[in-house]
Amino acid sequence: MSAILFDFFGTLVSYSPSRVDQGYPRCHRFLREHGSALSYGDFLAGLDACFASFDARSDIDDREFSMGEVASAFLRQASVGGDVAEFERLYLAEWSAGVAVPAGLKPLLTELRQDHRLAVVSNTHSSAMVPDLLIGAGIADLFDAVVLSVDVGWRKPHPAVYATALAALGVTAGEAIFVGDSYAADFAGPDAAGITAFLIDPRKTADVPAERRIDSVFDLLSRNRISG
Template sequence: MKAVLFDLDDTLYDRYPAIRTYAQHYFYKDFGPQLSTIDQEWLAQALIAADGGPLRGGREAMQALQRALPWFPGKMPSWQELLAHWRAYFPYCSHWTPELDQLLRSLSQLGWKIGIVTNGPGPGQRQKIDTLGIGNYLDAVVISGEYGVKKPDPAIFMEALRQLGVAAHQSWFVGDNPATDIAGAVSAGLRAIWLRRYHRPWYGPLSKPPICKDSLVAVGEFLVSCSKD
């Protein structure tokens, strides 16, 4: 194996702490005056619930947030306003962790080529990478908003492989979403690892995950062991 591609959101960083940071440092500051008195921790939990994980899109999440929060009469923003705010500030909220650094450092030292394949707007996704401080480890970054094709379309995976100069059968893909990440990677001919956060259930077109790991530490240990085989 010569390369590994990663999903970004909820794979290379845990989305829940990022949402908590966004809720307490950005959302509360700008929308707090439009809400009846609420505790910031309750607000963070409400945003996490509205986000809904990998099964919920941006519009649906913002509409859930409209319903969940105690807005003053006539003060509820549109879902479009909420989504624009999210896209402007959430990219600054992703959290670097020692586990992330150890994973990428170990693979880089072993000579692996490393890339990211992610869905989302280009500026926001690139800001998340900058916020995490991992750009120096990356040999390829393919973002659906820039490339014009999104996961699970095999074309976006193949573009990343083209940039890395490796074949699909020489590469792994690691992601949290069974439908867009794992099924998409498998359809492109990559070997895939499902990162299962928070004991989420399996779903999607594949009957079961090819390989399942519960943490970035476990992913790293597995990939390093592959280098020794």
């Protein structure tokens, strides 16, 4: 194998899958400063409902949406003026505060990079957030490509995402492996595209071959097919 495609959230970094469990005091303050009387709880509930409406549309055909679209729709529903881009920036900054990079990730990627081209392939609503997090973690230069659903226009498991990643690395499906923690997006999708997939599934909840199940990204080096 000459290339490894990594999911980002839940694979290379830990995060809270909830979009509203993080604290968002600056976002709420933005609303209040622009005329909103929403309580903090009502603000979170309204934002969550707005995200859910966009997700429901994406679930139909895997079309991706941007955080800017959500921010614009939410502010409009809340009858709040102000700079949509600024609200988006505040939200992404506060959500990103819950992202953590595991110890030892950079040495792992550095070793894997000796024999493989590496790419991040992530579902995300922002073109800037994942690249900024990679820079902040000091690992951006270890990747040959960063492929984001918001830029492709489709989210995993749409085949266009994997095709874009393979093209960015200049490899065929048979020359790549995919590593991630979501069955549909990171195992079934790549598998259907002809890419050998490894699923992070420490609780063994998914119906995948044992040899293609790992406990964490750090198990990659122990797999002969990757390290050999």
